[in-house]
Amino acid sequence: MFADNMEVPVFSDKVTQQLKLFAQQCMSDASLLHDPKLSYIKDLIEHYGGKVPEAKTNDSSDTKTEFENKSEQPQFESVPESEESEESDLELDMTGVIEPDEDAPQKMGNLTLQPNEEEIAESQAKRSEAVSAFVEKDYEKAIQLYTEAIVLNPQAALLYAKRGQVFLILNKPNACIRDCDRAIELNPDSAAAYKFRGRAYHLLGKFEEAANDLRLACKLDFDEQADEWLRETTPNARKIEEHKRKKERKAQEKLERERQERLRKAREAAKAREENTRTSQTDAGNTSPGVGDFYQFLKDPDVLQAFEDPEVAEAFREISTNPTNVLKYQNNPKVMALINKMASKFGGAGGMPGAAGMNFPGGMPGFPGAGAGRFNPPKSSPHDDVGLD
Template sequence: MDDSKIHELKLFVESCQSDPSILHNPSLGFFKTFLQSLGAKIPPASTPGAENGHTSNEDIVESDLELDDSDVVKPDDDPPQKMGDLSIEVSDESRDLAQSLKSKAIEAISEGNLDEAIDHLTEAITLNPSSAILYATRASVYVKQKKPNAAIRDADAALKINADSAKGYKTRGMARAMLGHWEDAAHDLGLASNLDHDEEIGSTLKKIEPNVHKIREHRRKYERLRKEKKVRATEHAKQKTKAETEDVKASTQTYGEVVSICKASELETRLTASSKSNQLAILYFTATWCGPCRFMAPLYTSLASKYPKVVFLKIDIDEASDVAAKWSISSVPTFFFTKNGKEIDKVVGADKSSLENKLAKYAS
């Protein structure tokens, strides 16, 4: 294995150490089974949100997934069984003796003497360690003894020797079903069925398929919820960005220009911004039907260019009637001078000189 692969493996192991719940991911079922086959203790899966006394309905949780686990057994934690040495050269004599021991094991199995069968098969494996069928047969005995981890170790050994071992897939699938690893079990049994179907495979598949179906539907459901949550989060972020952009736009003074105000919130934002920067702000209340307003409009625009540090605001009383009502406008044009959020003076009517004089006074 090259250094980069070893480094990746090290990072993965460190992740598992910091968060063992990773091992309960269905896609890592094979690795979890491997660890358990070596006698490892896997911490139970924690329920998202349990630390806070609640469970998020948008995370995958097993509490709302009802499965038939009536045949699930407690994982066996016996020391790993004796395996053969693949490096030895097997003689014809050893091979024949191993076959004889296998026959004795089959007879012991038929008589219900499972421990005796294990002893015969273990001796046979020692004599002929390259025989996949010996490991697969011993795996089937461990299945009968309800020792799924031991069965998986033997099935893995059989499949390493012969990747097309139907009995290897069958015994591993049945062992995984005993541990409640439903999807992994269904996968193995499906491969076994394709290679050499029998009634036991069919009946086991029939029993575990409802659980597999529930798990997959469960996963699809929460994948859909996660996608919907992501869409909502994206939309919320867009709306927030849009609102922030509008606020920034509204709060940014356009120097040398007259800014039209259409609603009360815009005026509040502008006045707040001018207060923070200690700027003079002028509110010009006008109306499209007002002749004197049209007379004052060009002057107001030119004054905005002349005093770029002053905030020039224009409010049409018909478009922003709520603003006009708040400021008690009884006639137009009316000009309010404000600073630090407070009214400091005003001009009522089309009085150009008064407007210019007061502006010069307060803008200095």
Template sequence: MSKFGTAFFLQSHVTCQLAFSLTQFPLTLSLGVIQPDLDPAQPMGDSAKEVTEEEIEQAGDVRGEAAKAYGEQKFEDAIGLYTKAIELNPGNAFYYAKRGQAFLKLKKPNACIRDCDKALELNCDSAAAHKFRGRAHRLLGQFEEAAKDLRQACKLDFDEETDEWLREVTPNAKKIEQHRVKQERKQAERKVKDRLRAQNKARKEQDKQKASAGSTGGAAGGFPDGFPGCFPGGFAESGMSGGPKMAEMLGLMKDPEVAAAMQDILANPANISKYVSNPKIINLMKQVFPGFDPNGAGPFGPGAAFGQEKEEKDTPSDSSEPKTKKDSADFVDDGLD
């Protein structure tokens, strides 16, 4: 693509972007922008150079010639002379600002901005650099940047031309700024709404999980159905109603270590031997099974089934008939002895 074709493409792209903004958002702007210049960057001198007194004087003389050429509207010659002055004394911010002014006369706003950036790097209080960079931004349709630079230039060193340029860009700059602030506010409000929506969703999910956990809770924390083979869920056996001991047992059952141990013991009663030295397990077993002895009989010891001792004492033997006492009313002496 030729240089002219590239410039035309870029300008068309800028115009399309502005047109898109105007169709999306009702902004009425006074444009008057120009095509951006695409020239290679101009020489900026050696910033590390140690300048002598002689070079400073020579640069001053060249600068006088450049000003004369500029006054005669020989802007190309002025640019060449300012470049020579910059090479002699690259630390002088004023030379860059004046060369930027000459680029501005040739409708090269990008080159002007580069020179003014360099001038402000050397001297942030250069009113000339702010002034010419502000004008360059205006020619590129960058109204907010233009207003900012021109406002600063008037603050540093007021002149009629700078004030006129500032008044020219201010309406467009205000419209763009107001529109931008409005869009930023809408985006901020949208983010707040999205965040609140996410928080409400997370809160509802937590409440749902808590409700689900509460409805499937049950006896003894980790044992909703009680201890299989021992007693039903909820400790509903006699002598195991509510009270301090029940609360203590429930508290023990919530201990993951205790819950795991009880599951292990219920799976194989002989495993009680692994927990004889654990006071929490033994304490719980004694509360659940009154009279429990970890070293005694029962399914948790070496002898007969635990919990059957009382049944064996209370159940009469089926192997013999009830005997009648001699002195009872049912005894009749047959007189044979």
């Protein structure tokens, strides 16, 4: 048993995590608990009625050697290096932190009750008696009298705050917090409630909450004791706030790295597809020169819009069937504009299916020819009356 004056050890988050992992290892391999160096853990389990399975006697020598190595130096699952560094940065001063009280919730007043003048007067009398008991340090009696006053007048926020103060002195921070919560519910500007609740949070090791409440208490009604408590809890609160900011910043950096990695992979995949497409077009060009480029040209937004015009679409259908039909459209600006665009795009390359022998500038795809500039229609023979009235 611990001596009466022995303090309960407070473990860091890192040590607590390691103990948890070791407990999980023991649950999966009970033979660890038969190591003489860990006999105190076995004794603790059996002290509370537990039973540790007997050690296996048919283990091989290799297993025994492995067990001895584990016993000499327990192997915990390693915590990621980044988490270890983060936890090591967070060193808090736990002076004054106590174990939380687990008493049943204290009696609260009925908030739907509207006290009459007689009940209010009697409540004030009980409060006066509670103050006297508090001065005499009879804290249990003070709590009883404050409770009686609260039952008579459950709308009085100060009664809850004062009872919370007594619970605080008795090292019952959770009970204090419950009273202060009710006081703040009734009066959001209760400086006393924020003050006592802030101190209760400090006793529980909730330094951020403590600092927030104590700052607000000093803002509502400056109090030297509240200010002293605030200065006591602020260093830990700042460390926690900075730790959270650092953790959040690292999380954001990790997300950004993952996003950049996804973008990099997407660019590489797009580049690979583009190279495959070029290879396919090159292979297709070996058998049908210009066809791949021509179909890429048809995806041009301006070209697609032009072909939405029924007149243009019909004209190109006729021209692809018989290239000499182009003479019918040499005075049509819409058709000739598209023909000249195609000629400038595919200068020197040919291969549009279904059309051949036309003298298009620069070798329009499918309309092989030579020359440059705007469209030059083929000269008609004396017997050719295509396009004439």
